[in-house]
Amino acid sequence: MGEMAVNRVLERLQQANCKMTPQRMAVLQVLEENQGRHLTAEQIFLMVKHRMPLIGMATVYRTLELFAGLGVLNKASFDEARFRYEFGEEDRHRHHHLMCVECGEIAELEEDLLHSLERQVEESGFQVLDHALVIYGRCARCRGLA
Amino acid sequence: MGEMAVNRVLERLQQANCKMTPQRMAVLQVLEENQGRHLTAEQIFLMVKHRMPLIGMATVYRTLELFAGLGVLNKASFDEARFRYEFGEEDRHRHHHLMCVECGEIAELEEDLLHSLERQVEESGFQVLDHALVIYGRCARCRGLA
DNA sequence: AGAGATAATGAGAATCATTATCGCTGACTG
DNA sequence: CAGTCAGCGATAATGATTCTCATTATCTCT
Numbered sequence: 001m002g003e004m005a006v007n008r009v010l011e012r013l014q015q016a017n018c019k020m021t022p023q024r025m026a027v028l029q030v031l032e033e034n035q036g037r038h039l040t041a042e043q044i045f046l047m048v049k050h051r052m053p054l055i056g057m058a059t060v061y062r063t064l065e066l067f068a069g070l071g072v073l074n075k076a077s078f079d080e081a082r083f084r085y086e087f088g089e090e091d092r093h094r095h096h097h098l099m100c101v102e103c104g105e106i107a108e109l110e111e112d113l114l115h116s117l118e119r120q121v122e123e124s125g126f127q128v129l130d131h132a133l134v135i136y137g138r139c140a141r142c143r144g145l146a
Numbered sequence: 147m148g149e150m151a152v153n154r155v156l157e158r159l160q161q162a163n164c165k166m167t168p169q170r171m172a173v174l175q176v177l178e179e180n181q182g183r184h185l186t187a188e189q190i191f192l193m194v195k196h197r198m199p200l201i202g203m204a205t206v207y208r209t210l211e212l213f214a215g216l217g218v219l220n221k222a223s224f225d226e227a228r229f230r231y232e233f234g235e236e237d238r239h240r241h242h243h244l245m246c247v248e249c250g251e252i253a254e255l256e257e258d259l260l261h262s263l264e265r266q267v268e269e270s271g272f273q274v275l276d277h278a279l280v281i282y283g284r285c286a287r288c289r290g291l292a
Numbered sequence: 293a294g295a296g297a298t299a300a301t302g303a304g305a306a307t308c309a310t311t312a313t314c315g316c317t318g319a320c321t322g
Numbered sequence: 323c324a325g326t327c328a329g330c331g332a333t334a335a336t337g338a339t340t341c342t343c344a345t346t347a348t349c350t351c352t
Binding site for chain 3: 169200201202208227
């Protein structure tokens with residue numbers, strides 16, 4: 001499992017004249033095992049360090065930056081003072097998130113109800129390249145509903 | 147002009163047992179004169195310093211934090227490594243933005259087409275408190291259309 | 293007006309996340 | 323087998339923001 005994701009990254013690395021290294025592989029595995037989550041660099045660093053204790057923070061940042069540049073990782077901020085990284089199976093560029101203001105968990109919403117809005121925007125002369133929708137609230141668990 | 151906004155802030159300051167000071171007034175005036183824009187702390191600092199040269203950066207940050215806490219200022223990040231502040235006339239909590247990836251200008255969209263989406267979300271047990279929608283693209287000016 | 297209490301300020305240090313620098317290593321090239 | 327160079331880890335540097343602390347301004351009570 002995860003072959004697909006790894007192969008896609010390998011492919012992109014080659015295209016960019018970059019090599020797969022043990023460090024990059026370790027970061028990739030962590031990202032892959034946490035697909036769907038929106039991790040901070042520190043969370044990723046700690047998880048990677050667990051399986052490769054000598055890895056440095058800088059390498060993790062470099063790798064995240066590299067992967068983001070390759071288009072296999074999405075780097076975004078959710079009104080916090082830091083970035084979060086989301087490993088994406090596809091080049092989807094539609095991000096819909098639910099962020100719980102209590103526990104901070106970020107869930108994803110696979111809907112795309114914004115087409116009519118985008119059409120209106122395009123009519124104003126603004127060329128839409130991407131969009132991000134974040135809904136803030138309290139998740140079922142924090143409300144005691146689950 | 148701007149009486150309304152100033153009065154609302156004064157009211158909230160009193161409610162919070164805080165005082166209006168020359169520094170806070172200077173920040174408020176700058177915010178008010180730039181309503182609709184999404185300024186960085188530094189931009190605000192420079193504009194305030196222009197009319198009050200001895201003011202310190204820390205005071206500006208404290209004031210922004212205070213105003214945000216009073217609910218008269220919205221603090222948000224747009225996938226940058228810093229926050230932007232938007233002075234709001236009302237307690238609206240629906241934010242729709244257009245950000246140009248070329249010039250960085252952020253425009254606002256006064257639409258609210260997300261009700262059906264919110265209903266779906268609420269059905270899943272997630273209590274919606276607020277949401278933010280950002281559309282990335284190129285503005286008419288940067289495309290040479292305007 | 294004056295004294296004391298308290299809130300706010302300015303300067304600069306501290307912090308946090310992130311990025312840049314630098315010398316070293318280790319894998320390919322010729 | 324020497325040379326090159328991407329990638330590495332450690333650490334310094336940076337940029338934005340927050341904290342600390344001594345000083346100043348404001349408010350209250352007299």
